[in-house]
Amino acid sequence: MKITSPRRIVGSNAERTRLHNRQVVLGHVSEQQPVGRAELARISGLSTQAVSNIIAELVEDGFLAEAGRQVAGRGLPALQYRLNGHGAAALGIEVRPDAMFGALVDLEGETLFTTRIALTDSAPASVAAAAREIRAGALVARPMKNQRLLGAGVVMPGPFGNVGISGAGQSALQGWGETDATALFEEALETAVIVENDATAAAVAERVRGVASGLRTYCFIYFGAGLGLGMVADGEVQRGAFGNAGEIGHVVVTPGGRQCACGNRGCLETYASRIAARTELAAAGIELASASDIERLYHENNPALMAWLDAAAAPLSQAIGMIENLFDPETVILGGAMPNAVLDHLIGGLSLAGGSVAVRPGRKTPRVMRGACGRLTAALGGAALVIHDTITPRIAAKT
Ligand SMILES: [Zn+2]
Structure with missing residues (x-):
């Protein structure tokens, strides 16, 4: 499929500057709230008049709400503002x-x-x-x-x-x-x-509400139908030149291994993904309809599912070692369309390489974590x- 640039910026220079200044004010309010206009002018570098105009516009549009007054020095206590959560x-x-x-x-x-x-x-x-x-x-x-x-x-x-x-x-x-x-x-x-x-x-969802809150550089292995890798470096999403960075599912982990639909042999996706689980279960005569089927089979200790989990551990461990050495993340998160119990089992079964830049004293986060946002994460x-x-x-x- 084609993707037209998702970051297109339209309009005249004046219009773009106006939108930019609105974002600056909203960004500072979201970080500092409640906050007054003089403080916003100081931290944004905009004039108090400009900030006043922008605030009036943002209140009018429902983005900001008044949040009482704060006494600071002499004179009239300054009116404070916060994001209007329900406004948009x-x-x-x-x-x-x-x-x-x-x-x-x-x-x-x-x-x-x-x-x-x-x-x-x-x-x-x-x-x-x-x-x-x-x-x-x-x-x-x-x-x-x-x-x-x-x-x-x-x-x-x-x-x-x-x-x-x-x-x-x-x-x-x-x-x-x-x-x-x-x-x-x-x-x-x-x-x-x-x-x-x-x-x-x-990866972005985990930063906003999940286990990556407070992290700046981390990776997310996403179990969709296939397998993808989301990368955040110093707070910025990494997309590659064409939006395709992180196709970890088609990285070869076993040369000459299982045939992958992409034409390669031994891709990670042929071992550690829902497709791989589906293939393993189909060979045992079991049709998978949804993620809850996987959860049920897991709790039943289904032999075909357990065989898939066993086979997935080594290729996944190898891929995580590769990710660590390439990106030096604070942690690698596993999540997506897999039940939590299965993700926990996969993480528990990993044998991570000792030779990795991730092995260092004083780690604050585990090398691998399970995402907190569940099946709605994406x-x-x-x-x-x-x-x-x-x-x-x-x-x-x-x-
Ligand atoms: Zn492939």
Whole structure:
């Protein structure tokens, strides 16, 4: 599929400067709240008059609310401002080959609505129809009917564009070829859309609400249909030149090993992924319908599932060692469309290499952790990306 630039900036220079200054003020309020206009002017470098104008606009638009007065020195106590949590919300949607997940998250990160819609196929028309259904449900569920929809973060499995591993088997969405995903979703959802890969969105969700809160550099191994890697370095998402960084599923861990749909042999995805679990179980005559089937089989100690878990441990350990030495993360998080019990079992079964840059005295976080956001992690991440874009100034917008 094609992705039109998700970071496009439109409008005149004056308009871009205005939007940038709004983001600067929102960003400082979200970090310092409650905060007054003189303090905002001091930390932003904008004039008090400019800050006053922006605050008036943001209050009018429902982004900021007054938060009482604070006595500071002589004179009238200064009026304080905070984010108006319920004033605006973002939609997050995850598209998987067999289902779509939706979440509505407000400006302060509170989840207002979640849903799951089963897909009989993942063709663009079916996905667009389900997206419209998610939007309608979210709008009905809003606690306040005047709540502004900031936009939508739509999360899909990569790779994006025509590359050597495009359409690689069951983990890819079929029939998207030259579809302009951003345009399709903007029309279906009637709002601005950011399209992001699932692993990156999951990594962002863990930073906003999960186990990566407070971390600046970490990686997230995402179990979708296939396997993806989200990377955050010094607080910034790493996307690569074409949005395809982190295709860890197609890294070869066993030369000459199992045949992968991408054409390689021995890809990590053929050992440690839902596809691999499905293949192992199908060979034992068991059809997997959903993640809850995996959970049930796990609690039944199903021999085929246990055999898959055993076989996945070494390739996954090897990949984590590779990730550590390449990116030097504070931790590697495992999560996505796998039951917590199975993720915990996978983590417990790892034999991590002693020869790794991650082995050092005084570690504050474990080398590997399980994500806290569960099966909605990517959808929540989609919404978090929109909120992040709303309150974080983009460097490109400064000029
Ligand atoms: Zn492959």
